[in-house]
Amino acid sequence: MSSPVDTFIEYAEKNQEAYIDRLRKAVAIPSVSGDPAYRKEVFRMGEFLIDELKALGASVETRDPGVQDFHGTPLPLPPIVLATIGTDPAKKTVLVYGHYDVQPALKEDGWNTDPFELVEDEKHRLIGRGSSDDKGPVLGWINVVEAHKELGLELPVNLKFCLEGMEESGSEGLDDIIFNEADKYFKDVDVVSISDNYWLGTTKPCVTYGLRGVSYFHLTVKGPKADLHSGVFGATIHEPMTDLFAVMSKLVTPKGKILIPGIYDNVLAVSAEEEKTYDDLSFTMQELHDAVGNEINIHDSVKDTLQHRWRFPSLSLHGVEGAFYNPGDKTVIPARVVGKFSIRTVPDMEPKQITELVEKYVNEEFAKLGSKNTMSISCTHAGNHWVASPNHWNYVAASNAVEKVFGVKPDLTREGGSIPVTLSFQDALKKNVLLLPMGRGDDGAHSTNEKLDRSNYVSGIKLLGTYLYEVAEAKPE
Ligand SMILES: NCC(=O)N[C@@H](Cc1c[nH]cn1)C(=O)O
Ligand SMILES: [Zn+2]
Ligand SMILES: [Zn+2]
Numbered sequence: 001m002s003s004p005v006d007t008f009i010e011y012a013e014k015n016q017e018a019y020i021d022r023l024r025k026a027v028a029i030p031s032v033s034g035d036p037a038y039r040k041e042v043f044r045m046g047e048f049l050i051d052e053l054k055a056l057g058a059s060v061e062t063r064d065p066g067v068q069d070f071h072g073t074p075l076p077l078p079p080i081v082l083a084t085i086g087t088d089p090a091k092k093t094v095l096v097y098g099h100y101d102v103q104p105a106l107k108e109d110g111w112n113t114d115p116f117e118l119v120e121d122e123k124h125r126l127i128g129r130g131s132s133d134d135k136g137p138v139l140g141w142i143n144v145v146e147a148h149k150e151l152g153l154e155l156p157v158n159l160k161f162c163l164e165g166m167e168e169s170g171s172e173g174l175d176d177i178i179f180n181e182a183d184k185y186f187k188d189v190d191v192v193s194i195s196d197n198y199w200l201g202t203t204k205p206c207v208t209y210g211l212r213g214v215s216y217f218h219l220t221v222k223g224p225k226a227d228l229h230s231g232v233f234g235a236t237i238h239e240p241m242t243d244l245f246a247v248m249s250k251l252v253t254p255k256g257k258i259l260i261p262g263i264y265d266n267v268l269a270v271s272a273e274e275e276k277t278y279d280d281l282s283f284t285m286q287e288l289h290d291a292v293g294n295e296i297n298i299h300d301s302v303k304d305t306l307q308h309r310w311r312f313p314s315l316s317l318h319g320v321e322g323a324f325y326n327p328g329d330k331t332v333i334p335a336r337v338v339g340k341f342s343i344r345t346v347p348d349m350e351p352k353q354i355t356e357l358v359e360k361y362v363n364e365e366f367a368k369l370g371s372k373n374t375m376s377i378s379c380t381h382a383g384n385h386w387v388a389s390p391n392h393w394n395y396v397a398a399s400n401a402v403e404k405v406f407g408v409k410p411d412l413t414r415e416g417g418s419i420p421v422t423l424s425f426q427d428a429l430k431k432n433v434l435l436l437p438m439g440r441g442d443d444g445a446h447s448t449n450e451k452l453d454r455s456n457y458v459s460g461i462k463l464l465g466t467y468l469y470e471v472a473e474a475k476p477e
Helices: 004-014 016-027 036-055 131-151 174-181 240-248 272-276 285-292 302-310 351-369 393-406 421-429 454-473
Strands: 059-063 067-070 073-076 080-085 093-099 125-127 158-164 191-194 206-211 213-222 314-321 336-345 374-383 411-415 432-435 451-453
Touching: 004 016, 004 131, 004 454, 016 036, 016 131, 016 454, 036 059, 036 073, 036 080, 036 131, 036 158, 080 174, 093 131, 093 421, 125 131, 125 454, 131 158, 131 451, 131 454, 174 421, 191 393, 191 421, 191 454, 206 393, 206 432, 213 240, 213 351, 240 314, 240 336, 240 351, 285 302, 302 411, 336 351, 351 374, 393 432, 393 454, 421 432, 451 454
Parallel strands: 093 158, 093 191, 191 432, 206 411
Antiparallel strands: 059 080, 067 073, 080 158, 125 451, 213 336, 213 374, 314 336
16 A cells, blocks of 8 residues: 555655645736736735645645835735644644746746746747746745645645745735734744745755845836936936946946945855865856856856855846836936845845945935936835754755655755845744755746746645655654
């Protein structure tokens, strides 16, 4: 007779079409948290998950994170969905976190298909916004619960869910809820597991123990009372966009060096011990080129590339609100422009200090222009970096599960992206937090044509379920 975990794995393999259907329904809800026009869709996505969880017998509660001040307009924040499956004191309790919002996506950004219609291509890639980040993984957990219900199998652990709808926009309101609920809803949690990142490359699974933080800035330059004709006013007034570009061009060099004085002062040096952790990782420059779609690498070695992704800060310029960007040749001088950039931060950089350094530098650079326009800078959201102990039994459980499902030992990785709530869980609950990714490094999260390979989705479901069995078996030190 098969063991429960083998029975589950077999069932997951056979039920892939139903899992893809569930993902199709989720992708069809354009739950873009960053655009107020889609806020009701984020709520609809929350309802979708509540219904799915209730149908599986979960006891579901919600918490209201309050109201967002969106440039002066109050916008309700989508609910934090808390769901409990099992309260057996003899079992361990695993808290699963995920997010049900997505990054914006427009067909005209360069998508080959409608971003909110899940399409499977000839390479069995499931293409659609949120397929990998983070709807596929969130549904992965739900599929694990469903498989156990259908098979009449008890889950080997108690499961708690914490699902939010604002992760892509700074997780507003979630921290307060986590700290308030630490000794209430989250009281019995033994370990936390998050599937919201990616394998390093395309072939080998990994478990992840570190993330960079992120501090996001808006740099606003204002001048005329309205947009102006460049033929009439060009070279006769200070142009906001010219000022903005002058300041933004002083933030970072084309080779990625941040020019803000003091920014590298608190970056921890890479120890000799740590250097060695880069030696056996399954990642090649070719995989980087494939994921990017071109050979535009700054660094020539895998080690340098990964250290700049995981261990050193970076500054990226994201866009300019108020700029003319449509096709055509409009001869306009935009009246108000907002340049957006973010800094990915690493141990021991501090968000408060980063903001002070940025404000000081940007103000000095603007003053040098001698412009009569006005400039303001604000940090719109900041989340800290996070590093966990990869020797904890939670990581051993995850590693064993990877070996069982994939037949290989996972790479131990850090990640360049940010999930600030990871640190909040670690600090508030004082429990180990694990990142257990489902998708591949070339999934194109946040990009056009985001995908999740069918095989990653299905093996990912098997992995999440198997991990729960390994947690149940683990002997905490
Ligand atoms: N999958 C995690 C992720 O994509 N996180 C975002 C978080 C973020 C921060 N500000 C806006 N989004 C990331 O960009 O790393
Ligand atoms: Zn995500
Ligand atoms: Zn994301």
